[in-house]
Amino acid sequence: MKEFANLKLMFLLAFVLCAGTIYGQDNVIDEVVWVVGDDAILKSDVEEYRLNAQYSGRRFQGDPYCIIPEELAVQKLYLHQAKLDSIDVSESEVIQRVEYQMNMYIEDVGSREKLEEYFNKTSTQIREAMRENVRDGLTVQKMQQKLIGEVKVTPSEVRRYFKDLPEDSIPFVPTQVEVQIITQQPKIPIEEIDDVKRRLREYTDRVNSGDIEFATLARLYSEDKGSALNGGETPFWGRGNMVPEYAAVAFNLQDPNKVSKIVETEYGFHIIQLIEKRGDRIKTRHILLKPKVSDTELTAATSRLDSIANDIRSEKFTFDQAASALSHDKDTRNNNGLLPNPYNNTSRFEMQQLPQEIAKVVENMKIGEISDAFTMVNQKDGKEVCAVVKLKARINGHKATIAEDYQRLKEIVIESKQEKMLEKWIVDKLRNTYVRINDDWKGCEFKYTGWIKD
Template sequence: MKRTIIATGLALLVNAFTYAQESDSLAMAGDYQGMTADADTVQVKKERKKIDGVAAVVGDFVILESDIEKQYIDMELQGVDVNSISRCEVLGNQMENKLYTHQAIQDSVVVEDGEVYSYVDNQMSQLTGQLGSMEKVLKFYNKDSEKDLRDELFEIIKNAQLSMRMQGKVVEEVEITPEEVREWYDALPEDDRPYFGDEVEIAQIVKQPEPSEAEVQKVIDRLKNIKRDVEENGSSFAIKQTLYSEDPGKVQNGGVYSIKKSSPFVQEFKDVAFSLKPGQISKPFKTQFGYHIIYLEKVRGQERDVRHILLIPEVSDEDLREAREELEKIREKIIQGEFTFEQAAQNFSDQKETKFDGGVLRNPQDMSTRFELTKMDPVLYSQVSPLEGNTISMPILGETETGGSYYKIIKVNQRFKAHQADYIQDYVKIKELALKEKQLNQIKEWMDEKIKDTYISISPSYQGCNFSNNWLKK
């Protein structure tokens, strides 16, 4: 799999944004696993040869034989056994995506060009970093110019975003009641009920030392000096950003962020960005990530193109040592019975997201308190696996997303053996499964309705396919 990181075609350039829906691109294996199955009723050959011609038309979108072939190549590069996937399945998947995109345009679903350009910039930066130079990137993708590659990427990402948003729109109002969950569960034959692997509930207490006032002032003064140098001496903010910013995202999008008031940036950042005029640099300000200055590069309607420099005050080794020693004392008092782990988390933990729940972690997949061991983050798994019974770990050094350091102690509150689904014990997971099925039924109804009202033409070569959707309008 590692060898395919960059060698999987243009569609994989947008993998980080889950743009696999766009069938002009080369589909990804992960998306293929979620595809509705179309079984062949005729033998459709899958020769590995250069072919072209129209396989199908959906609305205003044409699907070429070469699009299908590209998808096969893409899957092969990822190690997928394509012998078990028919051309009918590939075409069915691509027609679904084209129908979503076609209907998104009909329904005036909006995808801002600025947002797409940002993603294109991000992909170009990643490719250049992986392959070494733009010249090598163009050669790899057989493009004459950077503009040609950017234009193709733009169309891939734009259409895929339209498809994704249309899918979201179809199911956005689908909800499920407890009664429906119960009915769904009761209707499952006992042998067909899902099976869940070994799970654990984990709690932690975190001590994250704050930087000293002197260190904070040092960072603020440094940002002021950078601002002054740009304003008074004409220095390049972009170069300063490249040299000094501690934001990991500075290598993406050429260091430019395109933001709207609805963008998922912290509120303090957006407030400052929208208070500036083009060419203006903010005063240093604080967010949960550190201290920033923002340069407003351009205003485009409701969007702002900004650069920023992030500096993170350092925490001294002495402060970290004190945090570790404090956790050691807390751990010892829990073991001696002076208070429970839950009480200690509520009173002493610095992690506000977990402290009021007694330090209990939430699984980001379903927001439950359970983590299936086989699906757990490898780092967390390595920390949890040695713990037996009510054992509390020794202080563990960790690092925040922004590079800050902290110590934590962890404990396994409960262990759940691998088991067949139980309605009470596994309600959250069962509810998710029932909701997904209800959403799939909604999508099926939507597909049936839109197929009737949309121009669709399918090549005679695929007329014998047994599609899961009524593409042939029989």
Template sequence: MIINIKNILFLTLILIGSTLKSQTDGKVLDKTIAVVGGEMLLFSSLETQIVSLKSQGVIVDDDNKCEIMEELLFQKLLIHQAKLDSLEVSDEEVEMEIDRRLNYFIAQIGSERKLEQYYKKTIKEIKEEFRGTVKDQMVSQRMQGKITSGLTITPKEVRDFYKKIPEDSIPMIESEVKYAQILIYAKESEEEINAAKERIQAIRDRIIKGEDFSTLAILYSEDEGSAKNGGEIGFLGRAELVPEYSATAFKLKNTAVSEIVKTKFGFHIIQLIERRGQKVNTRHILIKIKVSEKEVQNAKNLADSIYNALPTDTLTFGDYALKYSNDESSAKSDGVVANPQTGTAFFSLDEVEPQVYYTLEKLKEGEISKPVPAQSADGKKGYRIVQLISKTEPHKASLETDYSKIQQAALGAKEGEHTLKWIKEKLADTHVNISDEYKGCSFENPWVK
């Protein structure tokens, strides 16, 4: 086994759903099962990974448990060394990473509310529960990146790597798609904007007259994640809040109630609970701006006109995406959608949003779909036009068609060998103490001395 921290620990985040679900189904009595340098490994960390794998249908035997144990020991060694090297990850970076992962799962399941219902936790609770895990993983990955930085792979090394793979072990490359989109959301009408503003003004007036902010948040706030907590969202830094909310929240004193604040989510009123250094704990009431059916129809009409113009217009799909698409992340890239998990433009079929998947499967390469309904994770409605740029069929990897993937695998193998050497060097002068029940594991590295 070549150790790669992503193999097991990535499950906590990429398969965060399984882990979250497992933790709602029962509690684990905790204890320390290993110490690496100054870092303690808890039994609950091991058990969470095991439950996560089992929930994916993986049979976990004693050998698998030992492999997971070694991955976790490796993570602790990385964290220990990162502290010695003063290598850090900021709270803002952690928050952004948590949001990125959660947004992926919200898109998969349909909405924040559905995610909370499924895991029986609020978004705030999910974030808090995994904040430490996410930070540890990010520190580990950054440290591992430092270990292997500067390593390169030559074309000869790639060819040699491929030739050494037995014929019956050459991996299958699953079907992948690359697609572009023009996403048009319904606009907010002046009438609906004014209606939402009047609603939140009325709520604010009641608070100013003495009614309890928390009670009114529970009754009226349309932020499903925080309403049940009386509108409280917890301690967050400036970068973790949208700019308009942040600017207001950090100006509040004592328990003052803000004026009405408009963000991309709608209208807010904010109350300061407590400030600690560069973080504030606030509660808020959100009233969203409703989108009328007329505006949804207007979005469809615009999408229809673009679709009808595309076959004969001198403007390309990418030109229209840049001019009209409301998806900022793809509009400037000819409408090409990036895979948030890999950073590339290619998606395996199970990585594609369900809304998009059923449209893509009907298209041939180069074809453009008719406008289809679209809805964002925060409830925005509109229409989407999709172009299938390419689709590969499942096949055995070859240097001719999959050079970049084989090159990546070869570099990964080289990095793995370099990392194994690093582990052995560090373990020579790092204190490690493992619980007796795990000393019988056939570890690849000398964790037991």
């Protein structure tokens, strides 16, 4: 749905929509170009949006000085309705989104230091500049979701939609693959685990003695990249947002000046410090250390998997049986090792949707072929694992058909219905909303009717 696609862009552009808080636009002579209800859209707002779109590589299908103010005006319509409907975005949602974006920007430029240098701001200042725009984006998203509700379509609607599509409008489906996987987690020497625990005990002693702040140690040493940049702080979370082992210890903390015992989770080993409790939610900071896998153990795990792959090729057992019995990947072993695609809730992946290491191996494989063992980083917990994969199926790129691509066509029909519902709401909303557009900005071809009152 285009509105939701625009939201994604809006999130990517969030912190440079702050009317010059990051990009200085002192050379822009400001003026009010649109008024929507009680809210003004300034020329500087439009220019900030345009600059950020340019930075992100967005291409406008038309005049950006017509498209941008209309998009900003539509956002104001949603925000106004959200106030009337008491749509609320929690602080934890804002923090999580800000951290997600910060990590994305840092990954894009290479390091936190480079990001700070690029914008001539500290990380804290950049985060603060992002907050309100992130809050607005999340509010708009929630408002849209409330307006469309749960849209359902029937198979006959999908067939009718597809039947009525002109030949040149039938969507092209890129090549897709189905992949099965078996993973083995290399053994970690007890000496490595002992060393990690020793370091965490040293950190605890330094904090308890007043030698150094917990947050400083987290910035220096924590291997949870998302929270380390913020001194190890997590958002306000309920138990359901945490792994059970972490939650059990965190919710038992009472003294913000104390450090927890060492906690082992699937991500590694943590020490935790309480920041604040609010009812059934808690804010903590933590330091995560991950035991390192030695080259010796990686080689051993790779050899084990190569042996398993050879046994499958020799038909001693099937890939399905090996995945169910031997794979360490709990998310796939109960489904015969079949990888689920989180982007579309099916087992079919476009090549760019696969983890990079798997895509590289699968690209030139034949259907039914089993790979040699290779190493990869588990996207869920960041740990290095060894894997073998089997190419279960390859569906070459083609124009969509009901038989092969029903789910994709169903999603297109749902998005079309959602977009029409939101378009109707916008047009109806405009009938009762005061709008004034500067004369110099009235000559645009707008997406929605009703901006210019008769």
